[in-house]
Amino acid sequence: MTHLLEMRDLTLDFETEDGVAKVLDRVSFDIAEGEVFGLVGETGCGKTVTALAILRLLPRTALIRGGAIRFAGENLLAKSDGEMARLRGSRMTMVFQDPATSLNPTFPIGDQVARVLTVHEGLDRDEALARAAELFGRVGLPDAGGLLRRYPHELSGGMQQRVMIAMALACRPKLLIADEPTTAVDVTLQAQILDLLLTLKAEFGLSVLLITHNFGIVAETCDRVGVMYAGTMAEVGRTSDVFREPLHPYTQSLMRALPRTGARGRPLQSIPGMVPSLLVPPTGCRFHPRCEFAMKTCAARRPELLEHRPGHRAACLLYEGVRE
Amino acid sequence: MSLIRVEDLTKVFPTRVGLLRKGLIRAVDGVSLEIDSGETFGLVGESGSGKTTLGRCILCLLTPTSGRVWFDGVDLTGLDGRDLRRMRLRMQIVFQNPLASLNPRMNVRSIVSEPVRVHWGLDPSEADRRVRKLLGMVGLHEEVLGQYPHELSGGQCQRVAIARALAVEPKFLVLDEPTSSLDVSVQAQIVNLLKQLQRDLGLTYLFITHDLSLISYLADRVAVMYMGKVVEIGGVLDVLERGVHPYTRALRSAVPVPDPTVGRRRIPIRGEIPSAMNPPSGCRFRTRCPWAQDRCAAEEPVLRGVQVTQVACHFAESIAEEVVA
Amino acid sequence: MFGTRFAAFYRRHEGSLREFRSVARLIRRDPLALAGAGIIIAFVFVALTASLLAPYPNQGRGNSNLTEQLEPPSWEHPFGTDEFGRDLLSRIMFGAGLALQVGVLSVVLAFPFGVLLGVTAGYFRGQVGEAIMRVTDMFLAFPPILLAFVIAAALGRGTGAIIVAIAVSFWPWYTRLVHAQVLQVRSQPFVEAAVALALPHRRILRHHILPNSITAASIQASMDVGSAILIGAALSWLGLGPEPPTPDWGVMFNAAYRSASLVTYWWYGVFLGIALFLVVLGFNLVGDAMREVLDPKVRRRRIW
Numbered sequence: 001m002t003h004l005l006e007m008r009d010l011t012l013d014f015e016t017e018d019g020v021a022k023v024l025d026r027v028s029f030d031i032a033e034g035e036v037f038g039l040v041g042e043t044g045c046g047k048t049v050t051a052l053a054i055l056r057l058l059p060r061t062a063l064i065r066g067g068a069i070r071f072a073g074e075n076l077l078a079k080s081d082g083e084m085a086r087l088r089g090s091r092m093t094m095v096f097q098d099p100a101t102s103l104n105p106t107f108p109i110g111d112q113v114a115r116v117l118t119v120h121e122g123l124d125r126d127e128a129l130a131r132a133a134e135l136f137g138r139v140g141l142p143d144a145g146g147l148l149r150r151y152p153h154e155l156s157g158g159m160q161q162r163v164m165i166a167m168a169l170a171c172r173p174k175l176l177i178a179d180e181p182t183t184a185v186d187v188t189l190q191a192q193i194l195d196l197l198l199t200l201k202a203e204f205g206l207s208v209l210l211i212t213h214n215f216g217i218v219a220e221t222c223d224r225v226g227v228m229y230a231g232t233m234a235e236v237g238r239t240s241d242v243f244r245e246p247l248h249p250y251t252q253s254l255m256r257a258l259p260r261t262g263a264r265g266r267p268l269q270s271i272p273g274m275v276p277s278l279l280v281p282p283t284g285c286r287f288h289p290r291c292e293f294a295m296k297t298c299a300a301r302r303p304e305l306l307e308h309r310p311g312h313r314a315a316c317l318l319y320e321g322v323r324e
Numbered sequence: 325m326s327l328i329r330v331e332d333l334t335k336v337f338p339t340r341v342g343l344l345r346k347g348l349i350r351a352v353d354g355v356s357l358e359i360d361s362g363e364t365f366g367l368v369g370e371s372g373s374g375k376t377t378l379g380r381c382i383l384c385l386l387t388p389t390s391g392r393v394w395f396d397g398v399d400l401t402g403l404d405g406r407d408l409r410r411m412r413l414r415m416q417i418v419f420q421n422p423l424a425s426l427n428p429r430m431n432v433r434s435i436v437s438e439p440v441r442v443h444w445g446l447d448p449s450e451a452d453r454r455v456r457k458l459l460g461m462v463g464l465h466e467e468v469l470g471q472y473p474h475e476l477s478g479g480q481c482q483r484v485a486i487a488r489a490l491a492v493e494p495k496f497l498v499l500d501e502p503t504s505s506l507d508v509s510v511q512a513q514i515v516n517l518l519k520q521l522q523r524d525l526g527l528t529y530l531f532i533t534h535d536l537s538l539i540s541y542l543a544d545r546v547a548v549m550y551m552g553k554v555v556e557i558g559g560v561l562d563v564l565e566r567g568v569h570p571y572t573r574a575l576r577s578a579v580p581v582p583d584p585t586v587g588r589r590r591i592p593i594r595g596e597i598p599s600a601m602n603p604p605s606g607c608r609f610r611t612r613c614p615w616a617q618d619r620c621a622a623e624e625p626v627l628r629g630v631q632v633t634q635v636a637c638h639f640a641e642s643i644a645e646e647v648v649a
Numbered sequence: 650m651f652g653t654r655f656a657a658f659y660r661r662h663e664g665s666l667r668e669f670r671s672v673a674r675l676i677r678r679d680p681l682a683l684a685g686a687g688i689i690i691a692f693v694f695v696a697l698t699a700s701l702l703a704p705y706p707n708q709g710r711g712n713s714n715l716t717e718q719l720e721p722p723s724w725e726h727p728f729g730t731d732e733f734g735r736d737l738l739s740r741i742m743f744g745a746g747l748a749l750q751v752g753v754l755s756v757v758l759a760f761p762f763g764v765l766l767g768v769t770a771g772y773f774r775g776q777v778g779e780a781i782m783r784v785t786d787m788f789l790a791f792p793p794i795l796l797a798f799v800i801a802a803a804l805g806r807g808t809g810a811i812i813v814a815i816a817v818s819f820w821p822w823y824t825r826l827v828h829a830q831v832l833q834v835r836s837q838p839f840v841e842a843a844v845a846l847a848l849p850h851r852r853i854l855r856h857h858i859l860p861n862s863i864t865a866a867s868i869q870a871s872m873d874v875g876s877a878i879l880i881g882a883a884l885s886w887l888g889l890g891p892e893p894p895t896p897d898w899g900v901m902f903n904a905a906y907r908s909a910s911l912v913t914y915w916w917y918g919v920f921l922g923i924a925l926f927l928v929v930l931g932f933n934l935v936g937d938a939m940r941e942v943l944d945p946k947v948r949r950r951r952i953w
Contacts, residue, residue: 219580
C-alpha cells in the first residue's frame with residue numbers, strides 16, 4: 001500500500017561555523033491518507049528540520065546526503081524549485097509555532113488568505129476573498145466577513161492561529177504540517193485548536209503531520225507517532241501501541257519522566273547526561289551513552305528501524321537478539 | 325503556621341488604549357491566601373490570570389496597589405528601604421526563561437558569588453568555597469565556573485539560577501514556570517532537584533505554572549486563578565480531581581493527558597479570555613461558562629467552602645451534584 | 650606577583666576580552682572588515698612615525714621650500730607640492746596624526762558623558778529621566794556640524810576647540826541609544842533577579858545594566874570617529890581649526906581652495922581628499938564589523 005507521504009532513510013547535514021552537524025541520520029516514516037501522525041522529541045532532535053525538508057524549505061547550509069521523500073508517489077527531492085513552489089501552499093501546507101510572526105503585519109488577513117488562492121488556483125480577487133470568508137467560518141472565526149479587513153495585530157493569538165490554519169487549508173491540501181501549533185497558546189485555546197484540526201481532518205480527509213514535544217497532545221490527537229532522538233527515528237507505531245508498550249529505551253525513559261499524579265512521592269525518572277552534539281554524534285546508536293541497557297555492540301553498530309511488533313518499529317539492538 | 329499570608333491583594337496597571345485614552349488593568353484583584361511553612365503551594369492559571377503578578381507582589385518586586393502581604397508575621401507592605409532589603413534575602417525567585425535570568429556578561433562564578441560577596445563581604449577564597457558548595461547542591465560540575473550563560477544548556481542555566489537564589493539562604497522560593505521552556509527529561513531533573521532541596525533545606529515553595537500534571541505531581545495545595553481572581557483553592561487532588569468551579573473543570577478537561585486510553589470528555593468552553601481592561605461584570609468567567617445565569621452578571625461570587633474545596637461560584641453545589649450524577 | 654594581578658584583571662574583564670576576540674575573528678574572515686582594520690592600522694602607524702618616515706619632515710611641519718612651488722607629482726614629490734613648495738606627502742602624513750587626534754579625542758570625550766546620562770535617564774526615569782531626555786532632544790534638533798560650528802566659534806580657534814565642539818554635538822546620540830537599551834535591559838529577568846537579591850542600585854547599574862546597554866552606542870562610537878574626523882576637517886576649513894602652517898588637513902584644504910586653482914593644481918585637493926576618504930571608510934568598515942558581532946539581531950538565526 002502506498003502512503004501519502006513516505007520518507008526513507010533521509011540523511012541531512014548542516015554546515016555550521018564549527019563544522020558539519022549531522023542533523024538527520026536515516027530518518028524513515030510513513031503517513032497514510034487521512035491520518036494524524038505525531039512527530040515527537042526533545043529540542044534538537046530534528047523534528048522541525050524534517051518538516052522543512054519535506055517542504056524543501058531548508059537553508060542553503062543544509063546538504064541532503066541521501067534518502068528519499070515521496071509524496072503521492074512522486075520523489076520530492078527530485079523536483080525543481082518551480083515544481084515545489086506549486087506544491088507548497090496548495091497540496092502540502094504548513095502552520096508554524098508563533099502565529100504573530102507568521103502573518104505579515106502590513107496586510108489585512110483577508111488579503112493574505114486570498115493571495116494563496118489567487119496564486120495557486122487562479123481565482124480573481126473577489127472570488128478569493130469570498131472563499132477566504134468561508135474558510136474563516138470553517139475554522140470557527142466569528143464575523144468572517146468583517147474580519148477580512150482586519151490586520152493581524154488586531155486579533156488575539158488564538159484567532160491568529162486560526163487564520164494560519166485557514167490559510168493552510170485554502171487550497172484543500174492533502175498534507176498539513178503543523179509545527180508546535182499550540183505551544184504559544186493557552187491550554188483552553190490549545191484544546192479548541194486541536195479539536196479543530198481533528199474536525200477538519202474528518203471533513204477534508206486531511207493528513208496531518210503534527211510536530212510537538214507534548215505527549216499529552218500526541219495521545220489525544222495522533223493516530224500514529226514517531227519518536228525522534230538526536231536526528232534519528234527511535235520508534236514508530238500506532239499511538240496506543242507506543243504508549244502501552246514503548247519499545248525503545250528512550251521512549252520508555254521519556255514516559256517515565258512525565259509528571260503524573262500517580263508518581264507523587266517518587267522522583268521522576270530523568271535521563272542521565274545531555275543531548276549529544278550533532279557535530280560529533282555518538283557512534284553506533286546515538287542514544288547509547290545515556291541508555292541504561294547499553295551493550296558493547298551498541299557503540300559499534302547502528303540499529304535499524306525494524307518492525308519488532310506488528311505495525312510497530314523500533315531502532316534498538318535489544319530486539320535484534322544481541323546480547324552484549 | 326502560615327509563612328505567607330496574603331490579604332485582599334490588588335495590583336492595578338495603568339495602560340494606554342490607542343493614542344490618548346488611558347485604561348486600567350486589574351491584574352490581581354482582591355486575592356487572599358495563606359501558604360504554610362514547608363509546603364508546596366501551586367498557582368495555576370492561563371495568561372492574564374494574574375498568577376505571575378501575584379508571585380511578584382508577594383516578593384515585593386511589584387508594589388501592590390492595595391492589600392497586604394505578611395511574611396513570617398512581618399507586614400512587608402509597610403516596610404521600605406533597608407528593612408525591606410533584609411527581608412528580601414529570605415525569599416527568592418526562579419524565573420521561566422533560564423537564559424534571560426542570568427547576566428550574559430557574567431560567568432557562573434560571578435553570578436553565584438555576587439550575592440554572597442555583596443551581602444557578607446567574604447574574601448575571595450571563602451566566597452569561592454561557598455560557590456562550589458552551592459554548585460554541588462544543584463548538581464553542577466565545577467567546570468562550569470568559568471562559563472558564560474550562552475555556553476550552557478537550558479537545564480544548566482536553571483540550575484545556576486537556583487544556586488544563585490539559594491546563595492542568600494532563603495526560606496521561601498517563588499518558582500515562576502521554572503520548567504516550561506525545558507525539555508521533558510530536563511524538566512524531570514530540575515523537578516527532582518527542587519524536591520530534594522526542599523527536603524534538605526526545609527524550603528517553602530510557591531509553584532506557578534499552567535501545567536496541571538506538574539502541579540498534581542508536586543503541589544500540596546493549589547489555587548486556580550482566572551482574570552485576577554482566585555476561583556478555587558484547596559488540596560491539590562481535591563481541586564484537580566474533584567474540583568467544582570466550571571473553570572477548574574474546563575481547565576482539567578482541556579489539558580491533554582498522555583494516555584490514549586482515557587477518553588476525552590471535553591467540557592465546552594466558548595470563546596477566549598475577555599479583555600483585561602473591561603472584565604465582565606459580576607463573575608468574570610460567566611462569558612465562557614456553560615452554567616452561567618443572570619445572577620452571575622449581577623453579583624460577583626466569593627470564595628466559600630463547598631464540599632472539599634473553597635469555590636467562588638454561585639452555583640457550586642448544583643454543579644457538584646451534576647457531575648457526580 | 651605580576652602574574653596573579655594579571656590573572657585577576659583577566660578574570661574581571663574576560664567577557665569583554667572574549668568579545669574582542671570574536672571581533673578579531675570576524676575581521677580576519679570578512680575581507681571588508683579586514684580592509685577597514687588595515688586602513689586604520691596604516692594611518693595610525695603613519696601618524697606615529699611621521700617624523701621618521703616622511704621624506705621631507707621639515708616641510709611637513711611647515712618649512713617653506715620656495716623653489717618648488719606647486720609642482721605636480723614627481724619622483725621627488727609623489728603627491729606634488731603646495732603653494733609654499735612643501736611636499737604634500739609629508740604634510741598629509743603629519744596631518745594624519747592631527748586628524749586622528751580630533752576624531753578619537755572628541756568621541757572619547759562625548760561617549761562617557763552621553764552614556765552616563767543615558768543610563769541615568771533610563772534607570773531612574775521619572776522626572777529626572779524626562780528632563781534628561783528633553784535636553785538630549787534639544788541638542789539632537791541641531792545638525793551636528795552647525796552646532797559644532799557655533800561652539801567652536803565661541804571657543805576660538807584651535808584643535809582643542811574643535812574637539813570640544815564635536816564632543817558636544819555628539820554626546821546626545823549616545824544618550825539616546827543607551828537610554829533605549831537600558832529600557833529594554835531593565836525589564837529582563839536577570840535585572841529583576843538582582844533586585845530580588847537586594848543588590849544595591851549602584852551595583853545593579855554598574856554591573857548589570859551598564860555593560861548590557863552600551864553595545865549600540867559603542868558601535869555608533871566606532872563609526873563616529875570617522876565622522877568626527879570629517880567634521881573636524883570641515884571646521885578647520887571654515888577657519889576654526891589650528892593656524893597655518895600646521896599641517897591640519899582642513900587647514901590644507903582651505904589653503905588649496907584659496908590660493909590655488911583646484912583644477913589646474915589638481916594634486917593639491919585630490920590626495921587630501923583620498924586620505925580623508927580612506928580614513929573615514931576604514932572606521933565605517935570596522936564599525937560594521939563590530940555591529941555584526943555585537944548586535945544580536947543581526948546575527949543569523951539557526952533553524953532547528
